[in-house]
Structure formats: structure tokens, C-alpha cells
Amino acid sequence: MSEQLIEVVDNRGVLRLTINRPQALNALNSAVIETLEQILVELEGRDDLRAVLITGAGEKSFVAGADISEMQDKTPAEAREFAGKALRTIKRLETLPVPVVALVNGFCLGGGCELALACDWAVASDNAIFGQPEVLLGVIPGFGGTQRLPRRVGPAMALDLCTTGRKLEAQEALRIGLVNQVMSQSELQDYADTLSKQLSGNGPQAVRSAKQAIHDGMDQDLDSALALETGLFALCFAGGEQREGMTAFVEKRKPDF
Numbered sequence: 006m007s008e009q010l011i012e013v014v015d016n017r018g019v020l021r022l023t024i025n026r027p028q029a030l031n032a033l034n035s036a037v038i039e040t041l042e043q044i045l046v047e048l049e050g051r052d053d054l055r056a057v058l059i060t061g062a063g064e065k066s067f068v069a070g071a072d073i074s075e076m077q078d079k080t081p082a083e084a085r086e087f088a089g090k091a092l093r094t095i096k097r098l099e100t101l102p103v104p105v106v107a108l109v110n111g112f113c114l115g116g117g118c119e120l121a122l123a124c125d126w127a128v129a130s131d132n133a134i135f136g137q138p139e140v141l142l143g144v145i146p147g148f149g150g151t152q153r154l155p156r157r158v159g160p161a162m163a164l165d166l167c168t169t170g171r172k173l174e175a176q177e178a179l180r181i182g183l184v185n186q187v188m189s190q191s192e193l194q195d196y197a198d199t200l201s202k203q204l205s206g207n208g209p210q211a212v213r214s215a216k217q218a219i220h221d222g223m224d225q226d227l228d229s230a231l232a233l234e235t236g237l238f239a240l241c242f243a244g245g246e247q248r249e250g251m252t253a254f255v256e257k258r259k260p261d262f
């Protein structure tokens with residue numbers, strides 16, 4: 006089932022996950038969410054993991070939201086259970102110790118936008134459409150959108166998007182900071198290779214420490230966060246990576262991490 010609903014390609018520790026339900030615009034049903042959780046549990050134990058890229062099958066949609074037909078008859082208790090499982094899975098993705106990047110290749114709506122928000126950053130194709138249209142269905146975001154969206158784009162913009170349900174084109178998503186870059190579909194396909202090359206040239210533990218410093222520091226006051234950075238910076242000098250990186254610089258060669 007894993008292979009069918011989510012395709013996994015491993016390129017030297019850079020994992021590319023493709024949500025594969027194009028007939029439903031890659032909407033997240035329970036089976037997709039359970040498959041994603043199984044994959045993430047395996048990834049949590051991998052020391053050679055460098056990055057995770059997540060995208061949707063086809064050129065029309067990243068993820069068009071949670072599966073509406075699966076949700077339509079749910080009771081409040083069932084809705085709570087469904088949202089709870091998805092939140093747990095999305096949290097696993099967010100807290101992987103390596104960069105997690107959304108390659109948004111089309112519709113990125115509702116739970117799809119919330120999935121992208123749980124990634125460290127997102128890049129989008131120029132045909133991508135974003136939005137939190139849950140209010141059009143009589144609900145609110147339930148996979149973390151009301152909390153992660155204001156943290157990424159500010160509360161006023163999040164309130165605009167979550168109460169009007171309006172859709173944004175890729176350029177507006179770029180302007181408000183929802184995505185880091187916009188590119189063509191073909192450039193988006195190449196981005197995975199570019200990122201693999203960039204990250205495999207860098208110290209893997211340093212990359213993990215940079216993510217840890219930023220993630221953990223965001224929840225702390227500035228002085229505590231700066232102390233956290235100092236501790237992680239000093240730790241870099243405890244392994245072989247720093248010695249190799251700096252020696253390679255002095256010897257005018259590429260480091261071998």
C-alpha cells in the first residue's frame with residue numbers, strides 16, 4: 006500500500022515522497038495519512054537522512070485538502086480522532102531532524118496548505134493555488150492551519166485567508182512569505198536534484214544543528230535562544246565535521262563530509 010499511495014525515492018539520503026492519489030487531486034484520506042506516518046516512523050531512525058522533499062503526483066495538484074467525501078458523515082468524536090491522527094503525523098514530519106521541504110506543484114488547499122506549513126519551507130510551481138477554504142464547507146482548518154499559518158504569515162493575513170476562504174496564486178503566496186520561491190514546473194522537478202547536491206556538500210550534523218537551533222529557539226525568549234545557539238555552535242567542534250570543513254578551506258579543497 007505504501008508504494009501505491011505514497012511513492013518514495015531515496016537519492017543518497019534525500020527522500021522524495023510523492024502523494025499519489027491524482028484521481029482525487031492527492032486529497033489526504035486516512036489511508037494516505039497512515040501510510041505517511043509509517044514512512045516517517047522509519048525515517049526517524051535513519052542516521053543517514055539528509056532531507057525530505059514532499060510533493061503531489063501529476064502537474065495539477067500538490068494536495069487539494071483532506072478527503073471531503075471521507076469526512077462528510079463524521080460525528081464530532083470521529084472528526085476529533087481524524088484530526089488528531091493527522092496532527093500527530095504532521096508533527097512527526099515537522100520534527101524530523103533534517104530539512105523538510107514542500108514542492109508545491111499545483112492545488113495546495115486546506116489540509117494540503119497545512120501540510121506545506123508543517124514543512125521547513127515551501128517552493129511552488131507558477132500554477133500553484135493556495136488557500137484555506139474550509140469555511141466554504143462549514144468547518145475550520147483542523148490540521149494545524151489556524152496555528153501555523155499566523156506564525157508564518159502573521160495573524161492578519163491568516164485571519165483574512167481562514168475567514169474568507171479565498172484562493173491565492175503563487176506570486177501572492179511568495180509575497181506574503183508562504184513560499185520561499187516560485188518556479189516553472191520543470192524547474193520544480195530539478196529543484197530536488199539541486200537541493201540534494203547542496204545538502205550533500207554540507208556537514209550533515211551542522212545542517213541538523215541549524216534546524217534544531219531555529220526550531221527550538223523560536224519557542225524561547227531571545228536570551229535563552231541565543232544561549233541555545235552558543236551551545237549547539239560549541240558542540241560542532243566536538244565532532245570531526247568542523248575539523249574537516251575548516252581544514253579543507255585552509256587546504257583549498259572541497260570538504261569530504
Ligand code: CO8
Pocket residue numbers: 028029030032069070071072073074076084085087088112114115116117138139142145146147148
Ligand atoms: N476531497 C476529496 N475529493 C477531492 C478533493 C478533496 N479535498 N478535491 C478534489 N477532489 C476530487 C473531486 O471530487 C474530483 O473527483 P471525481 O472526478 O470523482 O468527481 C476530482 O478530485 C477532481 O476534482 P474537480 O473535478 O473538482 O477538479 P477541478 O479542477 O474542477 O477543481 C479544485 C479543483 C478547485 C481543487 C476542487 O476540486 C476543489 O475545490 N476541491 C476541494 C478543495 C477543498 O475544499 N479543500 C479543503 C478540504 S477540507 C480540509 O482540508 C480540512 C482539513 C482539516 C480536517 C480536520 C479533520 C476533521
